[in-house]
Amino acid sequence: MMNPIAGASAAIPLPANPMQAVAGDQQNSEFMQLLMKSLSDVNSMQLQADQAVEQLFTGGDVNPAEVLSAVQKADMSFKLLMQVRNKLVQAFQEIKEIRI
Numbered sequence: 001m002m003n004p005i006a007g008a009s010a011a012i013p014l015p016a017n018p019m020q021a022v023a024g025d026q027q028n029s030e031f032m033q034l035l036m037k038s039l040s041d042v043n044s045m046q047l048q049a050d051q052a053v054e055q056l057f058t059g060g061d062v063n064p065a066e067v068l069s070a071v072q073k074a075d076m077s078f079k080l081l082m083q084v085r086n087k088l089v090q091a092f093q094e095i096k097e098i099r100i
Contacts, residue, residue: 038084042077049074 052067054060 038081042074042081045070045074045077 049067049070052062052070055062056064056067
C-alpha cells in the first residue's frame with residue numbers, strides 16, 4: 001500500500017547531520033565566489049580590449065595583432081559566460097516546473 005502525499009502544511013525535513021547543512025552553505029558560498037570572480041574576469045578582459053582598441057584608433061603604440069587577440073579573448077569569455085548563464089537559467093526553469 002502506498003503512503004498518501006503529505007499536505008502543503010507539512011514541515012520541511014531538516015538534515016540528519018547539521019554539518020551537512022553547513023557544508024552546503026560553504027559550497028554555495030564557494031560557487032557564488034566563483035561566479036563573481038568569473039564576472040570580474042570577463043569585465044576586466046572587456047575593459048582591456050576597449051583600451052587596446054582606443055589606443056589603436058588614437059594612434060597609440062600598440063600592435064594590431066595584440067588588439068585583435070584581446071578583442072577575441074574578451075568576446076570568447078563573454079560568450080562562455082553567457083552560455084553558463086543560459087544553462088543556469090534553464091536548470092532553474094526545469095526545477096521550477098517540478099511538481100511536488
